[in-house]
Amino acid sequence: MPKKEGKPKGFTVRAVLLGCVLAAVFTLVNSYLSLNFGMGVGFGVVTIFLSYVLFHKLLGNSSKREIALTWIMSGTGLSVAWTIGFLIFVQENVVHSNLPVWLAPSIEAIQDKTLSFSAWMTPILVIFFLGATSGLLGLIVSYCTCQLFIQNRRMVFPHFTASAVVIDSCFKREGHIRFLAYSLIAGFAITFVQYLLKVINVETTLIDLSSHLPRGFLFGIALNVAFIAIGYFISAPVALSILVSSLAVYLIAAPILINQGFVTYSPNSMQQYMNLLYQYTISPGLGVMILGGIVLSVTKMLSARLKPRAPESPNALEAKGSKLGYGELFQFFIRSLTTNRRLFLCFMVVAASTLTFAYHFNFLYPFPPVISVAFTLFFLLAAGFVNFVIITKMAGEAGMTTDVQSILLFMAPLFATGYRGYTGYLIQPGSPSPWVGNSVVGYAKISNGLDLDLKGVVKAVLISWLPSFIASVTFVLVMWKVAGFLTPTMPCIAFVQALPIFRMFAEGTIAGVIDPTTFLAGGALGAVLEAFTPASIMGMALGMLLPPFYGVPFGIGGILRLYSDHKYGAVFFKEKGVLIASGLIAGGILTQVLMSIFLVISGLTR
Template structure:
């Protein structure tokens, strides 16, 4: 009989408890970041470092326990992305006055669990047989393996979190400087805009995704704000009576630029994302079929073989039973939306959800293996799902129905949660494969992480909604959290039923997306290390330019630090400071996000958004420029080895 090596303990009580706490904490932080910046980042490496620092306090701990902790924590982070990309649309469209706890829990929890189950048959094929890269998974495994001086890494993380939190407190809470440095001017009839958000978190996002993606996000911003908006204001303004009337009132160039972007130009991003999501599905059709066939074969081909712990997935019969079990409450959830939703419509919604969920979860899993979680087309596939769902519901229910857009958003929300979980969790399974973890134990911890974060999503979202507002400026919240993806999801769903979607802009965006895909294919054929994923450009188009600028600067910092590290003689020193840079960036993001959440508490209690303010930005954005400049320098020095060896 084949001898099976028993690994050290993995699902220990202390690992599960720490994983649950980090899942909830990082879910809240990533929810704030996504609503603010329209982008989220992986939390695996920071979670691994925190785990190593905390578990080192115990007499016995091991690498597989640390891996279990980061697995659960990253599930919370990725679920937050699926939630904030979709569910705020229901508040923006005034279907919900606030985030209903039961609905959010069911949608996020069931969608996330489906994402876990959908990827179990793909694990062996994508990770073992095809050997896809899964870059974040490899990086996390290296951090877990080295484990050198975790307390110092934890010090970098916590120090950066303190800096990010204090900066956010000084700017948003105390009112010592403006959050955005911006200006605008008219050149003839053309409205020209320029600006930068003074956020350390945005610098850190750019640093983490790197110069390639950060540059593409910035390029999308340039296309929208430096080309499309000036051209539209100069030559096409009369085609939109409301915008023409706004310009006739003599509003500032900044206000007109934002109005044009909101009403017309950002829909270029919708078209580009739609094409990107469909292209991802089409281009991977053969690979996905092969991966699924290989995944199913393993459950019939190993019945008489003694599997090692590192080969044991959750049994396929349990996976299929779990999927069927989860579909039942989703069916009744859709049926309970409104009396207009018949059993046939509810069944159609459930079928669309499960088919789209599985297809796009598979795409997300495969894309994560090729280019990493940061380049996953989650926004694109969600837009495609909502557009298709809206058209199907329009045919079934007619254009007069009032609940059609809501129903489409709910389908998209489940798909987005499943796809977000699928891509990020495959990175964790890759890390586990490299360090010898047991797959079914990781898959169980992924489910625990999903449920842990689903339990806290509604309270966090309600707190942010009451304190800052979301999506649309109101007299109470003139500068809300933008929630860019959710705002676009709402516009698409309402536009299909109201027949007022700016289809010309969507079509132009689709053409732009096709051109970018062609460029990316050309770069791939040449073997270039630079790529042009269409989603990154689309993100830049539908983000305000002031958010894209610091993301681009963060990418430049990452590139400059990389060049300095390459000149260092010691490979271990280079790798150590590469990780330190990532930890500083992750700490800045986490600190700023948590400060934003904590500051929301006194705002909600008192009803006064200026309750902490000591001033009203007496020096404009100048102090913020100085502070963010110092933080950027510190990030650069930590990443290139200048803060100790």
């Protein structure tokens, strides 16, 4: 009897070598972008086309699995550039930071810009331990919960799906790759022309109409073909939730709050947005995002107790997946973990190691070590899990994320204890990495079409850790030594923006960042709308928290999706719409990032 064909081989030597090399290269690029401009970019399309040409065209036959694993290895990693860079920045700019020598070299060593082994060995090992344990916990949590996420229709993970479509198109005939190429070229051409016009002071990338409106109104449109394509790609309810929420905040709530004196007025749109965010909208926005899911869980559990259970069809179960709250997800996580002995053992070893670290190093000194252990457990089982769910839902439903919720989840509880100092706010031992976690869930979502399995995804992620870690450490230390921070070469805008927030908590100068009333109201509103309407909690929250320029392009995409589904049926999206959106997203974003870097560097070097 002939042997049954298994999955094509993926972890070839050439795939691992190329994946690791690209992981290091992309880590260097994104480390520079992250430190200096607070941004990052995915190079998935570059990896896919490069590996397809090298493996399939030049070196013989390849497979979707091999190229997909190369893409995963190149696009994930264990970068610590931001962490090490910010620790250096704090030591340079805060006189009494009192960071322990196990976390950062002494102020004297930083002032001398020493790269000696004795000064850096312990901090680098500690940072690697914290990053690796956080990443492992993120892998475990995502492994246990991804089944619920991937059966959710709203969790489309637009960026992951776009890259998967590119891979699939490379191996399909009938003009798929050509059709995708046309979309890529269109995304590139439109964005490139916009930035060429920007060079001659003709602004077509961002139309800000706030100055033409009455005092307090904020309105603008980011004319970005990629954002419109993302709005089309994600479900219409999510895209339209972002639009409606954004318009309600910036055209109704903002003028009232500003003219009544509740929010400080500024003629500058971005400054006005920041004032509105930190003086008001952050509270209801986080309430919708965090409390909405909790209230939804409680409501569903009470409803389940009051109503007799009836058999549920597969379609009903799938629809139910889109409405899961944090409590149900946590129960599913515990159940999945305890039924897998090997995974449970791994979890216990990592958790025990992290708790031992917390007790030994006592990162919340002068509190006793038991407090450090208690907060590590809190980060592991409560705050960290909720943060993972929030970021995964944002990435899955809207294709973009924000970390603003960490202020409430991690910093506020610690601040409430009376703890003052930088160390406890800079590290959160035991917190599952939401970035690793949401990546694994995203890859799992598109794995079937690429001949992947969950174990293969996890293995590819782990392979990328060492090259990206080495690249990020090397980059930040060399650039700090050679160019320094707060220089034309390394402006470190991300650090400049982050330091005041950490200083508020560490030095006790915070004054009412979260308003309990609007926070609770936001949670109640989010739960009600999610339960009884097509609205999305994450869409509503993102509309409140994102700048006022993003709602319209997302909304346009959502309206186009409604129109195409109504006129041509859902099959149009699966056969052609995905290709169009994927090409526009990949071409538009890559061109935008490269042109933005070019314009910024040109401005810095004049």
